Amino acid sequence: MLSLIVAKSENGVIGSSLKEGLLWNLKDDLKLFKKHTLGKSVIMGNTTFKTLKTNLPSRTCYVLSKRPFRVPVLHENQYATNDLDFAITSSLKENKEAVIIGGREVYSLALSKYKIDKLYITTVQAYLEGDILFPEIDLNNYDLVKEKAFPKNERNEFPFIFREYKLKN
Numbered sequence: 001m002l003s004l005i006v007a008k009s010e011n012g013v014i015g016s017s018l019k020e021g022l023l024w025n026l027k028d029d030l031k032l033f034k035k036h037t038l039g040k041s042v043i044m045g046n047t048t049f050k051t052l053k054t055n056l057p058s059r060t061c062y063v064l065s066k067r068p069f070r071v072p073v074l075h076e077n078q079y080a081t082n083d084l085d086f087a088i089t090s091s092l093k094e095n096k097e098a099v100i101i102g103g104r105e106v107y108s109l110a111l112s113k114y115k116i117d118k119l120y121i122t123t124v125q126a127y128l129e130g131d132i133l134f135p136e137i138d139l140n141n142y143d144l145v146k147e148k149a150f151p152k153n154e155r156n157e158f159p160f161i162f163r164e165y166k167l168k169n
């Protein structure tokens with residue numbers, strides 16, 4: 001099964017070229033990211049990889065880059081590849097679920113080439129500045145299977161809604 005996980009603001013912002021990493025501090029959303037990726041394969045672009053603050057333990061990571069790699073194994077659980085098809089095929093051999101974790105270039109590529117079975121979408125309830133946007137996606141092809149709202153509190157800088165969608169048969 002191929003999935004995608006993203007956190008975006010109300011105006012579709014997922015990041016900014018002026019600031020590295022996430023634009024919000026949402027501890028409960030990080031927990032959701034962990035819950036929905038642990039024990040699975042994750043696929044990301046090289047830019048997102050460079051912003052990570054951990055090695056994403058207990059996940060097999062595929063990092064996409066157009067550059068040639070002399071050392072394709074970056075870390076014990078991390079592989080570099082030039083080919084999304086290879087990343088997805090290898091991921092699905094290892095685990096039942098492969099999750100596309102961004103950023104924008106890799107979301108766009110995956111959404112244009114593949115049927116994504118499951119979407120995990122966090123909507124941060126704020127309008128934020130940023131020039132990296134989540135690509136348009138037609139949710140009419142999906143059923144909403146889970147929805148949970150999280151309030152703003154000491155753990156979460158903004159209120160947010162987590163939604164899980166399943167591709168219609």
Ligand SMILES: NC(=O)c1ccc[n+]([C@@H]2O[C@H](COP(=O)([O-])OP(=O)(O)OC[C@H]3O[C@@H](n4cnc5c(N)ncnc54)[C@H](OP(=O)(O)O)[C@@H]3O)[C@@H](O)[C@H]2O)c1
Nearest residue numbers: 006007015021045046047048064065066102103104105106
């Ligand atoms: N809010 C969220 O949920 C979320 C999630 C993830 C990321 N983000 C944010 O998104 C931003 C990064 O997104 P981005 O679009 O700039 O970069 P990205 O998608 O993370 O990575 C882009 C890189 O991936 C490689 N790549 C792209 N297309 C490829 C292809 N067809 N074949 C092989 N390699 C390919 C290239 O690496 P090389 O340059 O090495 O060739 C390219 O520079 C950051 O701000 C990050 O914080 C947000």
